[in-house]
Amino acid sequence: MIDYLTAGESHGPQLTAIITGIPAGLTIDPDKINAALAERQVGYGRGLRQQIEHDTVQIESGVRHGKTLGSPITLVVQNRDHANWGTVMDPFGKAGREDAKRALTDPRPGHADLVGGMKYGQSDLRNILERSSARETAIRVAVGNVCEQLLAALDIRLCGFVRQLGPAKSSVQEPLNVKKLTKGIQNDVRCFDPAMVDKAHAAIDEAKKKGDTLGGIIRVVANGVPAGLGSHTEWNTKLDGQVAGAVMGVNAVKGVSFGIGFDVASVPGSQVMDEITWDDGDGFSRSSDHLGGFEGGMTNGMPIVVNAAVKPIPTLTRPLETVNILNHKEAKASRERSDTSAVVPASLVIENVVAITLARAITDTFDSNNLIRLQNQLADYRQELRGY
Template identity: 50%
Template sequence: MRYLTAGESHGPQLTTIIEGVPAQLELVAEDINGDLARRQGGYGRGRRMQIEKDRVQILSGVRHGKTTGAPIALVVENKDWTHWTKIMGAEPLSEEEEADVKRKLTRPRPGHADLNGAIKYGHRDMRNVLERSSARETTVRVAAGAVAKKILHTFGIKVGGHVLEIGGVKAENTSYSSIEDLQERSEASQVRCLDEQASERMIAAIDQAKSDGDSIGGVVEVVVEGVPIGLGSHVQYDRKLDAKIAAAVMSINAFKGVEIGIGFEAASKPGSQVHDEIIWDEEKGYTRRTNNLGGFEGGMTNGMPIVVRGVMKPIPTLYKPLQSVDIETKEVFAASIERSDSCAVPAAAVVAEAVVAWEVANVLLETFGQDRVEAIQATIDRHNEDARSF
């Protein structure tokens, strides 16, 4: 599968076109709208979420509730576009109109793409960079990820995400009995954290950051259960599924680190406490006694749950902004202020679910076929039986 996204933060709409989704997959708008609503939630979101009520339109590739195998076009309208039609419109402006256009950006924000993108593309108004580099783009990445989740769910693979840390407050009680338990408890928390006491401290940390005109980041975790053995490959670097997932998580706006399984903790432990002992029984086949490696060995899934964590830095737009330089006058100023969140970590957990789900679904179809659902299911069933009796 593949997809592209298009659209600006304050443009008329966000669009994605997905190619390679198998035919006969049951898919309706509500399969996607649920995750769009989850992305907009979470404690610490800003005023923009009160304006936008993200709902998807499926414009192609689905007929009467089932995919046809043709490209799927998904659109999410920006309700705030009505206030930005002249500022963000596609039509050329007269000199008088151009002089009247407000919100020109010449003061880059530290930590954002503003200055680098302006230099790269030659923009004197850095809004041309800001609008596309905004995390608003993740709206349709979540939409594409929701389609991927639907594919995975169809074949018995489940995805869940939660928050491990916000602003230095770490969750301690993060155990869960099943992926459904993880999903239910994380959704019940305003910060998507399984630890109720830590959730309260995270909310207090977000309130303090907002009061200070500051922002805070954190750590999210995504878990994928029911994955067949052997997705990915050891034979080339660009076919390793764990590498693809790491790249996908790092592509999320403001993410600065990724680890799989115990990740960096493995550096301080002996091999006897890192590698997962292999066990076998007639019902389950080959499994592992532990899951320190997060479901991967040699770039391939080993049948254990995939466990991925990502680190999100604090959002760079601050209401007490850092020092910057005006690109027109070269004078020192406080950086520009755009409407923003004080913390988007709970929302980022939903985006992380989406990009991980996409990579797993993509390799699943690459391995077992992508024409139609029933043929793929039969191939997966044969593979799983072969793996059990190997």
């Protein structure tokens, strides 16, 4: 089964991930990983740090001659901004003037600063923000892209996009076809509705003038996922719960839903449940996808539809009121270099954590030591489902 661990601080020398459980024999294209990393750094509303970092991946283990070995894969993304922080972030250096200058004692409301400092007993909240920073999502995108390459080899594809950015909302019903979605979101807001682009630009520009930030709503669609992943038998085997947990683990996500989301609470069951259909060639299907591809904690063969609500970034250029942790006096929250909105890159990050979770479910269900064996088993399983 696929698992991974990441390490590294926002201004440390590098971000590192170790992935286990990727089948042997998968061809890895580092250019695709680098393209995903580059895509994470663009989007309207991004800040100055993206002009410093030019993220590329180094694959240090688990791949030989372009193919996975079945052993742990080590990925590294260097932090170019570390050159400006070498003394401050030195693991064994002595604290000096620069440390005092860059110490953080005025916690930002809505950030991990204060509660992290309380939990870990820190007098400099930089010891919290360096790891809680969304910079860590760069390495998760690299991990996720490896999993997306595995899923593509199994005819499973995903697309994450923006449905709302601040007050700007999509006014169209986006298709649940990943190919159509991918072609339709080729803009700097990653939204399918062309009419939303200018509205999103205006909303971000207005927020920037006010020293404010904006959140939004993201949707991820996955095609080709077979029915039966996950299980109804125990609470922790329900795959929709695992997906929701993974998405909630992305910085700033405050809500997760599937299909038509929280609208299930306000409409009758006849408009929520997806009626079952039969086709002699394809077997069972549904006439709609209101439940987002899940029933009873298991995939039902329909497109997976995951929605995520992302809060605005806590770092504001017009800081909010806070209290200094050393003297307990009123203060203005600390300012770190930040974005006006990170909703656009978050759509890619969330796409990737969904990919990791689906790849984990696949490798947990089938023999995944070898890619060809996994492909054959999955093909046989799909044929079995069509004949049920």
